[in-house]
Amino acid sequence: MTIYSQISSNKRKSIFLVVIVLVFVIGVVALYSYSRYQDFSLAILAAILAIPSSLIGYYTGDKIALAANRAQAVTKEEAPELTRIIENLAITAGVPTPKIYIIQSPAMNAFATGRDPEHASIAVTTGLLHALEQSELEGVLAHELSHVKNYDIRFSTLVAIFVGFIVILSDLVGRSMFFGGGRRSRDNNQSNALIAIISIVLLLISPIIAQIIQLAISRQREYLADSSGALLTRYPEGLARALEKIAHSSPLETASNATAHLFIANPFGSPPARGGVRGGGSSFSGLLSTHPPLEERIKRLREI
DSSP: OOHHHHHHHHHHHHHHHHHHHHHHHHHHHHHHHHHHSOOHHHHHHHHHHHHHHHHHHHHHHHHHHHHTTTTOOOOTTSHHHHHHHHHHHHHHHHHHHOOOEEEOOOOOEEEEEEEGGGGGGEEEEEEHHHHHOOOHHHHHHHHHHHHHHHHHHHHHHHHHHHHHHHHHHHHHHHHHSSSOTTTTTTTTTHHHHHHHHHHHHHHHHHHHHHHHHHHHHHHHHHHHHHHHHHHHHHHHHHHHHHHHHHHTOOOOOOTTTTTTGGGGGGGTTBHHHOGGGGGOOHHHHHHHSOOOOHHHHHHHHHOO
């Protein structure tokens, strides 16, 4: 598979996952709302409640992510080599130079954030800067700039909002089940009992499914950024070697579930897989991971 075909394939899969799950969940909740109240009030109410929080997350999510990981902005004078590499890669990628941040941590990791290339930021740990050679660092930064160029940073924000929307819908379904009998409650108890069972199942599994979908999309975007980064540097081996070193990194102290999907590798660390490379694990643990196995990413890079 060529770089271009892999990029196109990952984009199609990501969009397909979002559309299918969004249509399914909203459709089920709308059906429940109509069956119980003969209208679509629950879906409308959920959308109204989701708008303010979504706008806040969309416009300030990058600042929250940077602050949560204690990232500090640096100037060209403070980090001349890092700035030079990012500026050169940004010119090659055809995007504005992102703001540059450094996280004081021995862990080896990096992430990009922002709602679009004009408002993007890249943060790297001091551990990454000290451990990687120039070609390896270029591979990591090209990966992060690819997230910027491919609008992954916006896509990740929209997916997070989408997951929150599903949680709100499920919560409203659960609350409506316990508060307010609906217009048919006195006329058809059997039907209401069936709807109640469906509501409980929906309430329990929708956020879980949404979270799994979010993680699956995050993994697909990592493969895409690996391919795009390799295309940007024309040297896939640089990123492959960087990932081999990152695989043995210590966990990042500031890592949280809210921002874990942003990083180039799982900031919590992972147990060793076959061959001694961490980041592998079982197929079940991979399903619940924010990142694809590092050994698989390295393999794909070396097959390009």
